[in-house]
Amino acid sequence: xxxxxxxxxxxxxxxxxxxxxxxxxxxxxxxxxxxxxxxxxxxxxxxxxxxxxxxxxxxxxxxxxxxxxxxxxxxxxxxxxxxxxxxxxxxxxxxxxxxxxxxxxxxxxxxxxxxxxxxxxxxxxxxxxxxxxxxxxx
Amino acid sequence: xxxxxxxxxxxxxxxxxxxxxxxxxxxxxxxxxxxxxxxxxxxxxxxxxxxxxxxxxxxxxxxxxxxxxxxxxxxxxxxxxxxxxxxxxxxxxxxxxxxxxxxxxxxxxxxxxxxxxxxxxxxxxxxxxxxxxxxxxxxxxxxxxxxxxxxxxxx
Numbered sequence: 001x002x003x004x005x006x007x008x009x010x011x012x013x014x015x016x017x018x019x020x021x022x023x024x025x026x027x028x029x030x031x032x033x034x035x036x037x038x039x040x041x042x043x044x045x046x047x048x049x050x051x052x053x054x055x056x057x058x059x060x061x062x063x064x065x066x067x068x069x070x071x072x073x074x075x076x077x078x079x080x081x082x083x084x085x086x087x088x089x090x091x092x093x094x095x096x097x098x099x100x101x102x103x104x105x106x107x108x109x110x111x112x113x114x115x116x117x118x119x120x121x122x123x124x125x126x127x128x129x130x131x132x133x134x135x136x137x138x
Numbered sequence: 139x140x141x142x143x144x145x146x147x148x149x150x151x152x153x154x155x156x157x158x159x160x161x162x163x164x165x166x167x168x169x170x171x172x173x174x175x176x177x178x179x180x181x182x183x184x185x186x187x188x189x190x191x192x193x194x195x196x197x198x199x200x201x202x203x204x205x206x207x208x209x210x211x212x213x214x215x216x217x218x219x220x221x222x223x224x225x226x227x228x229x230x231x232x233x234x235x236x237x238x239x240x241x242x243x244x245x246x247x248x249x250x251x252x253x254x255x256x257x258x259x260x261x262x263x264x265x266x267x268x269x270x271x272x273x274x275x276x277x278x279x280x281x282x283x284x285x286x287x288x289x290x291x292x293x
Contacts, residue, residue, distance in 0.1 A: 001210070001211065001212040003160075025211070025212050025213070028211045028212075028213065029213060031221060032211075032213070032215070032219075032221055103220040106219065106220035106221040106224065107220055107224040109221055109224075110207075110220075110222075110223075110224035110225040110227075111228060113211060113225065114210065114225055114228035114229060114232065115228075117157070117158050117210060118158065118232055121158065122157055
């Protein structure tokens with residue numbers, strides 16, 4: 001899933017993005033796998049737990065980078081992060097209450113995949129352009 | 139329907155397909171239809187409210203839909219299941235959202251409803267009896283047809 005042109009020019013953020021893409025790709029592989037749902041469920045649960053924690057860490061690091069370089073779009077970007085964090089949290093609460101239904105998890109996987117591609121491919125590229133306009137290194 | 143309502147969808151699809159799929163989009167010949175009817179297997183309907191009102195229908199041929207989601211997921215998709223359907227719904231939602239942003243630049247403020255996905259080509263399944271303009275968007279994976287049925291307050 002990860003593409004080289006997704007790089008923004010910060011080693012920390014780029015490696016976190018790669019980790020996110022790898023995790024989401026694995027999540028999709030499990031969600032779309034051939035084994036019975038019961039067999040796949042524990043991996044779905046552990047990936048979801050990982051995502052909940054990892055987006056908090058990654059979004060915080062990325063917002064800190066934006067602060068350090070004086071990125072003008074920080075406020076808007078942070079609001080987008082907050083909305084997505086909320087969405088993941090809501091889904092986690094929903095499956096905790098209602099159980100892990102295969103179709104619900106497939107829909108969630110599709111949502112996370114498209115969100116991640118569009119966010120890193122569009123919004124985060126604006127940070128990369130800003131870094132380059134300031135002379136290259138964050 | 140005014141051409142100013144159509145171009146934002148073309149522009150938005152070019153952007154979204156380039157970012158999500160690394161795919162070029164060419165515009166085919168526009169045509170007018172009497173109602174919103176799916177032409178291909180995977181269909182997404184999105185409602186529009188605000189300064190413009192109406193519906194949008196994104197109709198993807200099955201293989202194109204599978205190929206698109208395979209590119210995004212980095213793994214091969216073979217059936218139009220909940221994962222593929224939801225991903226198509228998201229893509230149509232993102233295109234529509236971006237198109238609405240372009241419309242806003244022309245002083246038209248609109249909102250879109252969450253996407254509804256329908257699988258199948260039952261020609262009798264009419265989504266709306268309003269007239270529409272069909273915008274064919276040609277890619278090397280196939281042609282996505284976006285039927286646009288939008289009406290302003292004066293027209």
